[in-house]
Structures are given as structure tokens and as C-alpha cells.
Amino acid sequence: MKLVRLFFLGTALLVARFSLAKPTTPLVYEVNLNDRTDDQFKVTLHVTGLTAENAIYQFASTAPGTYQVMDIGRYVRSFKAFDAKGRELKTKQVSTNQWKFDQPQKVSTVQYSIAETWDTPVNEHKPYNMCGTSIEKDHVLINGQGVFGYPGGMQNAPIDLKIDFPAEWSVGTALEKNDKGYFTAANYDRIVDSPILLGRLTKATTTVAGAQIDVYTYSKNDKIKSDQLLTNMQSMLTAAGQFLKQLPVKHYTFLYHFEDQDWGAWEHSYSSEYVIKEEEFSKKLADNMTSIAAHEFFHVVTPLNIHSEIIQQFNFVTPTPSEHLWLYEGVTEWASDAMQLRGQIMDLPTYFDEQSQKIAYDKSLDTTYSLSKLGLTCYTDEGQRQYGNIYARGALVAGLLDIRLLELSNGKRGLREVINELATTYGPNQAFPEKEFFTIFTQKTYPEIADFFNRYIKAAEPLPFSEYYGKLGITYALSVPTGQKVPSMGMGASLVDNKFLLRTVGDSLRKAGLQEKDEWIAYNGKPVTMETIGAIQDEMKQQKAGDVYELTVKRDGQEIRAKSTVYEKELVRNYQFQLDPQATPQQLQLREVWQRNL
Ligand SMILES: [Zn+2]
Known part of the structure; x- marks a missing residue:
């Protein structure tokens, strides 16, 4: 049974080919991570020369490759504008993600606090954690759209970013620094395309097919280190190079975050960010990470190098x-x-x-x-x-x-x-x-x-x-009986909208009152959540025929408990592919080319 499916995301963040607005002086952002109180980022923006065209300050409604509504304006906790002499200017929130400056010409500084997405409850549309923000004692995760916005018409303005953080921390990001030590981004799209992981990180570096690969890892209890992940990933990167003929980037950064929940990964042009449940390092964990990394890495081809006009000029105002x-x-x-x-x-x-x-x-x-x-x-x-x-x-x-x-x-x-x-x-x-x-x-x-x-x-x-x-001389069968007996609970569940819904319900559970689409909330009295599901799955795998268990579900606001007994059934393997021993020479020939890079 596989309940928690990892989310793989991809993005295409591109330097726009045609500039929409006239060239502008940089937006200079400062974020003070020495102050991490209230789970909020304290952000200051220095800007000059705003006009009536730039009167709306925009936070992101979504971000490329996430395919979800984020409405980052929901996390803004204070929003103030000041003139060059430090006098406060009038601002007004005009929609979920937009604040309006009364006198944009006079704006010199904008200050706001914005709550992290990880630990801030929202009623709906919670951003995936790998696309969100987290601010903690020993580390911080910044995904640009979760912390920064831009004055209307200035999506293409360059951004300089100064981050103050504890001296003992290190920083992982694909962003480069200027001679003042500020991170620089060609435009807003690029800052969204470049996650930043800071804190107690390990780092490992290698070169594959001429490209520099950096790995940064935050592991809550120091169980997983960058060099372990990188060692396991080398052969995949070599295989990617062969598949693509050459690696499409000169520099690529993997950012790993291991804590208490399995979420998945979000892909960017020159980096990708992974949010995975921490466990003891094992070959299995490393292989799983490599497999996700293979997916994220291939995004450099599509959508980065093959994408629709809709992605080229990304719309942060209205999800399109x-x-x-x-x-x-x-x-x-x-x-x-x-x-x-x-x-x-x-x-x-x-x-x-x-x-x-x-x-x-x-x-x-x-x-x-x-x-x-x-x-x-x-x-x-x-x-x-x-x-x-x-x-x-x-x-x-x-x-x-x-x-x-x-x-x-x-x-x-x-x-x-x-x-x-x-x-x-x-x-x-x-x-x-x-x-x-x-x-x-x-x-x-x-x-x-x-x-x-x-x-x-x-x-x-x-x-x-x-x-x-x-x-290809490969047979496909819907189901193949094995003759082998295995214990079964007669149930299956899927993760839908952050809820675990029953997908299959066997006869005895049905008699006990359960049905498909019930929300599964507890197993033997233990709550079923993103945090606990891994341990619960491990426990369920230990069951033998005759063991009694209890499921609790929620339907129309009512809790229903159902007891049932684990039974034995024949193991049937579904959707099986097998090599056909009677394949013709023609089929074998096509299979041979199918299995290699031409
Ligand atoms: Zn993807």
C-alpha cells in the first residue's frame, strides 16, 4: 500500500524575452533573520521613482510549477510605506494580494511582516511546504513568492537582496552575490525561481559532465548529510547527461530539508528544493531522493526549454x-x-x-x-x-x-x-x-x-x-494470481486535499458502517496525519490474520468507529508487464532500441 504520494513539482521561470516595462533601478530588499519572533519575516524594501503606474504593490497569487492557488497576501501581517524623511504614508489593502499606495511618488521605504506558510493555519489552499516558507530557531526556508512582492509594472525590475542571519549559519541557493554581498536576481521571476535555505547545513560539491553540482542539507537531527546524498546521485546525473546528450546547465544546486513531514520537491531553473521526512540514512532513502531528483532535474528540459507562451510571461496576479x-x-x-x-x-x-x-x-x-x-x-x-x-x-x-x-x-x-x-x-x-x-x-x-x-x-x-x-514483445495482464496467501485489512486510502480518504472498503468494514470517500482520521485510536502516516503504515504491515483493529472515519462532520479483523487472501498482482518469451525478431528489435538512448 502506498498512501503518501510525493508531490513533484516543476517550474519554468524564465528571463522574459521582451521587457514589459522600462528599465528600472533595482528593488532593494532587506530581510532580518536575526529577528525570528512570531514566525514572521521582517522585510524592508527600498525603492525610488515610483509613479501612478506602480501604485499597487502585488503579492503572488500563485507561482510557476506549483499549479495551485497560494494567495500569499493572506500571510501579510503589517504593511507600511514611508517617505524619504521616514514619515508614514497611507496604504490600503484593496484585494487579497494587493496593497495600494496613496502617493506612490513619495514612497521611499516599504516595511511589512509576513508569516511563514508552514506553521500558519489557513482555511484552504495551504501552499505545499516545498513551495512555502519556514522560519525556525536553527534554520530558515525562503521561497521567493512567500516573502517578496513587487510594485505593479515592476515584475521585470532587478532585485538586490540583503539577508542578515546568525554568523554560524550557512546559505544554500543558486542566487549569486554582488560585491556588496547582496544576492542579486534579474527580476521578480528569478527570485521566485531561486529558493534559499539557511541554517545549520551540510554541503557537498562535485562536477558532472562539466557542470558544478552543489548539495545543501538541513537535517533536523543530523541524520542525513549532503555527501551521502550526492554520492548516491552521481550515477543518475551521469545518466541524465547521456539522456540529454549534455547537461543543460553549468551550475545546479540541490536543497534538502529533512524534518517531520513528507511533502516532495519543487523544481527550478538552477536548483530544486526537497522537503522530506527525516529518518536514519539508508540506501533506500538515498535511492528515493535520487529518483525524485531525476524528475526535478529533467525539468530543466521542460518546461524550462520547451514551454507555452502562458509560462513565458508568468502571471502572478491571476493564475492562468x-x-x-x-x-x-x-x-x-x-x-x-x-x-x-x-x-x-x-x-x-x-x-x-x-x-x-x-x-x-x-x-x-x-x-x-x-x-x-x-x-x-x-x-x-x-x-x-x-x-x-x-x-x-x-x-x-x-x-x-x-x-x-x-x-x-x-x-x-x-x-x-x-x-x-x-x-x-x-x-x-x-x-x-x-x-x-x-x-x-x-x-x-x-x-x-x-x-x-x-x-x-x-x-x-x-x-x-x-x-x-x-x-515491444512485452505482455500486459490486468491481474496475475500468485497462489501466495497474505494478510489483508480490506481497505485502501488516498491522500486528497491533505485528507486521507478511503478508496477501497472491504465487506467486513462495509458491514461495520464504513464506505468509500470517508475521511480516515485514526487507526487504533492514533490520529492519522501527514506526520504519523509513515509510522502507522509500518505498524499496519506487521499485522497477521486474526488481529483485530479499529478505524475511525469522519463523514458529514460525524465520527464513525469500525472494528474489523485482518484476514488472509490470495496475493494478486495487478497491472503486470512481462517479457514475452515468444517475441518475434521484429518485436525484439524495437524493444532493444526502446531500452537505450538512440
Ligand atoms: Zn515536476
Whole structure:
């Protein structure tokens, strides 16, 4: 059973190709992290030359690659503007994320406090922790949109950032410093694209295929160190280099944060940030981190180098979805597995197992919800309920697209080759037209691909695993009985909107009064939360047939308790891929090219 699915995020933060506003003097921010009282960041902005056009100070409604509404204005606790002589000027909050200066021409300093997102309760739309902010005794996490805003019209103004922090701390970030010791960012997008982790960190550095790789780690109880993670990641980075022909960046920074909750990772142009539950270091943990890092690292290709115009000029005021989320997240998740398979650091059974898990996840959601629709509704509550499927169905569809392309090109050009070509055609500064991308992709490849997009991305037809994997001499079976008896509780749950909902309910639990979609809140009296779920899963795995257990659920505000008994059932493996011993030479040939970088 796999309950807590990690969230993989991706972002494309780009230096805008055309400047929207006239060139401006930098916005100079100061953040004093020596004062960490009240879980709030104390921020000062120095600015001159504002005009009526800049009268609205904007906090972010969302951020690239998060595909969620954040409404950072909700965390602002005080907001004041002053003139050059230190006299307070009138300001007014005019919407959730906007404050208005009465006399923008006179504004010289803006001061505000903004609460961290991690420990500040909100009624809805809590930002994922890897995209949020945390301010603690021994460390701080800054994701730019959680601390900074910008005066209207100045999204493209350069930013200088001075951070005061305890002398014994170190800092991990992809941002560079100027000669005054301030971090510098070309614009607001870049500061959002560059998380900063400060505190008691370990650091490790290496060079892979000409690129400098830095790893910074905060581990609450010092259980996990940067060099352990980096050592394990080396072969993945080499495999990524082979898959992409060359690493697309000269410098990349991994920021790891290990504390008490599993959240996932958020990807940026030159760095990525991971928020993971701390445990004793093990090969398994390192492999898991490497696998997530493979996903995040591949985002440097898409969306960074292949993205729609909607992402190119990111809208921080109003969340604006792109239909091509299947490309940014689905293709990325496929590539992170494919690059490991082809780099021979993931074996075929593990690759098949990854596929099976993704199919199971897809089946746990609404399978009639197309990937296009998921992209276009990702900022809505309805879309958020399906969101996790972009990593499952999205990756499965990318895998099928790869097979179809290999078949149509007689094994000469798969999805990897087309993606690498597209990255060269577009690159970081040129967007594709949102509405025409399916046509462009089809013209670049084969007319049959239009049909593929229509059926499996724009619509949600059942995915043709048997037919497609059959082309590779790989069989697919919906269920394979094993003859092996295993203990079962007859229940399954999924994490939806930060709640654990029952997904499957066996007969005895149903008789005891439970049903699908009940919110699971306790196991044997212990609360089920993001913090406790790992330990509860471990406990559940220890159960034997005949053990009695109790589940507590919530339905329409009412708590319901149900007792049941663990029983034995035959282990049936679902969604199984296997090599076909009777594969034809033609199938074997296509399988051979499918398994390596062409
Ligand atoms: Zn991603």
C-alpha cells in the first residue's frame, strides 16, 4: 500500500524575452533573520521613482510549477510605506494580494511582516511546504513568492537582496552575490525561481559532465548529510547527461530539508528544493531522493526549454493554466524513469513496477478526466483532486507516445529524440504558441500522432497497454494470481486535499458502517496525519490474520468507529508487464532500441 504520494513539482521561470516595462533601478530588499519572533519575516524594501503606474504593490497569487492557488497576501501581517524623511504614508489593502499606495511618488521605504506558510493555519489552499516558507530557531526556508512582492509594472525590475542571519549559519541557493554581498536576481521571476535555505547545513560539491553540482542539507537531527546524498546521485546525473546528450546547465544546486513531514520537491531553473521526512540514512532513502531528483532535474528540459507562451510571461496576479501540463509534468516523470532505465541504473522489473504503481494510482482517480482538462483546471478544487494523476497517467501516456514514435520511425526517433529537438528549436527564451503545440508536434513527427493526442491527451480513452507494449514483445495482464496467501485489512486510502480518504472498503468494514470517500482520521485510536502516516503504515504491515483493529472515519462532520479483523487472501498482482518469451525478431528489435538512448 502506498498512501503518501510525493508531490513533484516543476517550474519554468524564465528571463522574459521582451521587457514589459522600462528599465528600472533595482528593488532593494532587506530581510532580518536575526529577528525570528512570531514566525514572521521582517522585510524592508527600498525603492525610488515610483509613479501612478506602480501604485499597487502585488503579492503572488500563485507561482510557476506549483499549479495551485497560494494567495500569499493572506500571510501579510503589517504593511507600511514611508517617505524619504521616514514619515508614514497611507496604504490600503484593496484585494487579497494587493496593497495600494496613496502617493506612490513619495514612497521611499516599504516595511511589512509576513508569516511563514508552514506553521500558519489557513482555511484552504495551504501552499505545499516545498513551495512555502519556514522560519525556525536553527534554520530558515525562503521561497521567493512567500516573502517578496513587487510594485505593479515592476515584475521585470532587478532585485538586490540583503539577508542578515546568525554568523554560524550557512546559505544554500543558486542566487549569486554582488560585491556588496547582496544576492542579486534579474527580476521578480528569478527570485521566485531561486529558493534559499539557511541554517545549520551540510554541503557537498562535485562536477558532472562539466557542470558544478552543489548539495545543501538541513537535517533536523543530523541524520542525513549532503555527501551521502550526492554520492548516491552521481550515477543518475551521469545518466541524465547521456539522456540529454549534455547537461543543460553549468551550475545546479540541490536543497534538502529533512524534518517531520513528507511533502516532495519543487523544481527550478538552477536548483530544486526537497522537503522530506527525516529518518536514519539508508540506501533506500538515498535511492528515493535520487529518483525524485531525476524528475526535478529533467525539468530543466521542460518546461524550462520547451514551454507555452502562458509560462513565458508568468502571471502572478491571476493564475492562468496551460493545457500542456502533460508535457511539463507527464513527460518529465516518464523521462526520469526512462533515463535511469537507459542509463542502466534502474532494471526492467523495477521499471515495470513503476508503471504498475502509476496505473494503480490512475485507477484510483477519475479515469475519464483527460490530461488536457487536468492542465486547464489545475487551479480549481476539482482539478486539484485529480492533480496527482499528472505524474501517473501523464507519465504513462508519455511512455506510450514514445513507443508509438519509435514504431512510426522504425526505431529511429522516440520521444527522447523529439524532446531534445524541441528544446533546441525553442530554448529558454522562445515559447511555443499554446493553442498550436499539438499541431506543431504532429508536423514535426507523423500524422498518426494527431490521433494519439486526440485520444489519450485531449480525451481520456482507456490506455492501450497491451497493444503498445505488445509491439515491444512485452505482455500486459490486468491481474496475475500468485497462489501466495497474505494478510489483508480490506481497505485502501488516498491522500486528497491533505485528507486521507478511503478508496477501497472491504465487506467486513462495509458491514461495520464504513464506505468509500470517508475521511480516515485514526487507526487504533492514533490520529492519522501527514506526520504519523509513515509510522502507522509500518505498524499496519506487521499485522497477521486474526488481529483485530479499529478505524475511525469522519463523514458529514460525524465520527464513525469500525472494528474489523485482518484476514488472509490470495496475493494478486495487478497491472503486470512481462517479457514475452515468444517475441518475434521484429518485436525484439524495437524493444532493444526502446531500452537505450538512440
Ligand atoms: Zn515536476
